[in-house]
Amino acid sequence: MEQYKTVHEYGQDEVIIEKSRFIGYSKPIETEEEAREFIDEIKKKHKDATHNVWAYTVGMNMDIQRYSDDGEPSGTAGIPTLEVIKKEDLRNVVVVVTRYFGGIKLGAGGLVRAYTKGAKIGLNASKVIDKVLYTDVRFKIDYTLLGKVQNELINLGYIIKEILYEDMVTIVVYSRSGEVDSLKNKIIDITSSNVEVEEKEDFYLSKYNDEVILD
CATH class of the missing domain: 3.30.70.240 (Alpha-Beta Plaits)
Incomplete structure (x- = not known):
């Protein structure tokens, strides 16, 4: 492959949505093991968080795609996070979106938008680059x-x-x-x-x- 997109470095950013705190993390990885290690690292860092939602892709053809809602309603968190990675056409990247619940329920649509936002800010903090x-x-x-x-x-x-x-x-x-x-x-x-x-x-x-x- 003569060119592909990924992220340059570890990055994090956060946003408050309806009093819930969403922290987006991302990092370039080469293997599924590296992705899992990063997810475990963020989970340990935020073991008191309400949710640590994650997604990653590995391989030049996105051969491996994984995600987890981590307790959020099915389809409202992990898939939207993975979809951000796929829409950006990124290879070899892991994203974790940590949520601290603020007391206001967002509903299914609100959760999808919130985790999409969390994933985007995490990726932007890591610098989306072209590998040529x-x-x-x-x-x-x-x-x-x-x-x-x-x-x-x-x-x-x-x-x-x-x-x-x-x-x-x-x-x-x-x-x-x-x-x-x-x-x-x-x-x-x-x-x-x-x-x-x-x-x-x-x-x-x-x-x-x-x-x-x-x-």
């Missing part, structure tokens, strides 16, 4: 070509991760995987084929508001 597949591409050139190649890469908007100065110069570039062939052809062209090209590993980079987050 990149490739580490290395260009080994003569020192005399450095300025020309570097300017071309900057003008084209590629990420220059580092420049290694040895007997020759190696420019380490992060390219979107689908653009690697185009990039290679451009550099081969402007150097008149006086370049050694090496493709390294593929990996995912995070993009938030179209800006790459280099951890």
Whole structure:
């Protein structure tokens, strides 16, 4: 998969609805075990809460989808929380919405809206990001070509991760995987084929508001 959506980091936020306190938590995860551990952690933190509703998806195709109403009427809490994840098209994410009852019953429709809101604020606090597949591409050139190649890469908007100065110069570039062939052809062209090209590993980079987050 060349691109998918998830969350960047642990996040939490809260909202008061009809005197009930709803705290939304979310976190990126890789496995179902990690999701369960996070749910248990929040349950322990809020063992005095009225409900700790949760949902998660695992896998690039959302192969695993789980949820729990945790005592709320069936269909009013866990499913709405899961639906927020699915509507956002998020992979590998867990959400927990903690509720402290404030004395006013919300009814089925009110509960659905409240848990939907709780899930959304938790996800927003975690930063919804795009994970984009990149490739580490290395260009080994003569020192005399450095300025020309570097300017071309900057003008084209590629990420220059580092420049290694040895007997020759190696420019380490992060390219979107689908653009690697185009990039290679451009550099081969402007150097008149006086370049050694090496493709390294593929990996995912995070993009938030179209800006790459280099951890």
